[in-house]
Amino acid sequence: MKIIRANAENLDELASLFDQYRQFYQRSPDLEACRAFMAERIENDESVIFAAQSDEGFIIGFTQLYRSFCSVELKELIYLYDLFVVPAARRTGVARALMEAARQYASARGAVRLTLETAITNRPAQALYEELGYARDEEFYTYSLATP
Numbered sequence: 577m578k579i580i581r582a583n584a585e586n587l588d589e590l591a592s593l594f595d596q597y598r599q600f601y602q603r604s605p606d607l608e609a610c611r612a613f614m615a616e617r618i619e620n621d622e623s624v625i626f627a628a629q630s631d632e633g634f635i636i637g638f639t640q641l642y643r644s645f646c647s648v649e650l651k652e653l654i655y656l657y658d659l660f661v662v663p664a665a666r667r668t669g670v671a672r673a674l675m676e677a678a679r680q681y682a683s684a685r686g687a688v689r690l691t692l693e694t695a696i697t698n699r700p701a702q703a704l705y706e707e708l709g710y711a712r713d714e715e716f717y718t719y720s721l722a723t724p
Contacts, residue, residue: 577629578629579629579674580626581626582626583618584615586627587618589634590625590638593635593660596662597660600660623657624640624643625639625641626638628665628674636665637659637660637662637671638658639675641682642655643687646688652688653690653691654682655692671701672708678690
């Protein structure tokens with residue numbers, strides 16, 4: 577396995593995995609919309625996508641990062657927003673390798689931190705994050721407002 581920075585050439589495989597990722601979060605399948613969404617992120621340089629490629633050349637996992645800023649610390653921060661590994665490749669180090677690529681990217685950019693969120697019920701992911709040194713926020717609550 578190797579980690580690559582994905583680009584438009586990887587779009588079809590990425591879209592399929594992205595669609596599976598969204599289904600994990602109870603969204604209806606929509607491969608066309610997933611492809612369009614990822615194509616726009618890549619084309620507009622709005623996200624950074626790292627992909628895990630199997631020895632056979634297939635993408636078996638990805639993480640998508642978004643750049644933002646921390647006004648208080650006057651620095652860039654990176655959101656690790658998406659992380660998905662195909663079921664057959666889970667528990668083989670793929671997620672760990674993708675997380676390390678994200679950490680190295682954030683560090684190289686001088687970002688103040690790498691932030692992520694996960695479902696409260698996603699215990700396997702939480703265990704990995706904590707094993708890698710991520711700390712659950714005990715200082716701030718996160719609020720969200722749907723804007724129809």
